Amino acid sequence: MNNLRNLFLLPWLTAAIVAFVSTPLVIKFAEKLGIIDDPRRNKHPKVIHTYPTPRGGGIPIFLALLICGLVFLPIDKHTVGILVGAAILVVMGTLDDKLNLNPYLRLGLGFLAAAAPIAAGIGISFISNPLGGIIDLSQPQINFTILGATHSIWILSDIFALLWITFLMNIVNMGAKGVDGQLSGVTVIAALTIAFLSLRFSADIAQWPVIILAAITAGAYLGFLPWHIFPQKIMPGYGGSTMAGYLLAVLSILSTTKVGALMVVLGIPLIDTGYTVVRRVLNGKSPVWGDRGHLHHRLLDAGLSKRQVSYFYWGVTGILGFLALNLNTTTKLYTMIGVALGLGGLIIWLTSRPKQPGRQKTR
Numbered sequence: 536m537n538n539l540r541n542l543f544l545l546p547w548l549t550a551a552i553v554a555f556v557s558t559p560l561v562i563k564f565a566e567k568l569g570i571i572d573d574p575r576r577n578k579h580p581k582v583i584h585t586y587p588t589p590r591g592g593g594i595p596i597f598l599a600l601l602i603c604g605l606v607f608l609p610i611d612k613h614t615v616g617i618l619v620g621a622a623i624l625v626v627m628g629t630l631d632d633k634l635n636l637n638p639y640l641r642l643g644l645g646f647l648a649a650a651a652p653i654a655a656g657i658g659i660s661f662i663s664n665p666l667g668g669i670i671d672l673s674q675p676q677i678n679f680t681i682l683g684a685t686h687s688i689w690i691l692s693d694i695f696a697l698l699w700i701t702f703l704m705n706i707v708n709m710g711a712k713g714v715d716g717q718l719s720g721v722t723v724i725a726a727l728t729i730a731f732l733s734l735r736f737s738a739d740i741a742q743w744p745v746i747i748l749a750a751i752t753a754g755a756y757l758g759f760l761p762w763h764i765f766p767q768k769i770m771p772g773y774g775g776s777t778m779a780g781y782l783l784a785v786l787s788i789l790s791t792t793k794v795g796a797l798m799v800v801l802g803i804p805l806i807d808t809g810y811t812v813v814r815r816v817l818n819g820k821s822p823v824w825g826d827r828g829h830l831h832h833r834l835l836d837a838g839l840s841k842r843q844v845s846y847f848y849w850g851v852t853g854i855l856g857f858l859a860l861n862l863n864t865t866t867k868l869y870t871m872i873g874v875a876l877g878l879g880g881l882i883i884w885l886t887s888r889p890k891q892p893g894r895q896k897t898r
Contacts, residue, residue, distance in 0.1 A: 554758030565589030590632035593774025599755035616655025628774015649700035707780030710804025713831035716764035726753035
């Protein structure tokens with residue numbers, strides 16, 4: 536019981552309080568910071584909010600991560616690397632909230648943020664093969680000596696980790712952020728799933744920092760949720776959404792490479808983004824430029840309210856999270872195939888339905 540309190544409950548509750556208390560301060564100073572998103576000026580087709588709303592949700596979330604990370608996590612190179620990467624994302628996200636940076640510049644800076652924890656020694660040494668066995672990523676290695684200390688670069692491991700972290704940052708930003716409360720709820724559920732997976736192995740002290748970081752992530756986004764849920768007082772912005780994907784990706788690496796479990800939990804944004812990228816490429820458009828073709832847009836066009844769309848994402852993510860806690864590697868693959876087919880069928884059905892003007896509800 537003491538382990539549960541110290542490893543999960545205290546970091547989770549503290550992060551939630553810090554995020555909840557600090558978010559109104561960002562809302563208060565949003566106009567001075569120039570991070571108000573006014574739909575009367577921002578005419579992008581993906582914009583669905585109807586009143587001026589502050590961006591900058593990444594700021595209170597990062598503040599909760601920073602404070603709780605320094606208090607509850609061991610101050611080692613891994614923690615420093617994670618916090619440095621998150622700091623890059625919050626700075627980039629705040630600049631994007633203010634200036635609307637070019638997507639390719641954001642992508643490049645995202646790679647830089649993803650490289651920070653990898654440079655600190657966080658990597659994927661192996662992944663489970665869904666057809667059986669494991670795939671070893673620990674070779675080849677480059678060993679070198681600096682100032683008398685020997686260092687190693689695990690080439691495949693580091694490349695895979697870099698691509699995985701950057702990939703998930705963009706998947707969550709593109710597919711899990713859309714309507715009020717959607718991103719926050721999905722992130723809380725995903726982080727809790729990783730925490731529960733790691734709690735099963737809490738006898739192994741190597742899993743303690745993973746449980747604590749997962750609790751901090753879940754708490755930070757839970758504390759932000761009351762301000763983000765409909766009608767939202769603030770949006771997570773690019774910093775808040777990419778930081779969610781970044782932290783979840785790092786957690787999946789640290790928690791004995793639970794990459795497959797996280798892919799199941801984030802099945803909807805993962806597959807929705809995949810369909811979206813393919814659709815944009817086939818239409819001769821850039822895959823990184825936003826449009827009004829994501830699943831949440833289609834659900835709104837079908838007549839669901841913003842609340843209902845959020846509840847749909849939370850509910851399905853919760854079900855997939857429960858499955859991820861109880862599936863083996865092979866059944867996770869079958870689950871992903873089933874989700875892909877089901878979601879693909881839903882998207883095709885929603886796309887083929889005749890649009891009915893005035894059907895969309897805001898509440």
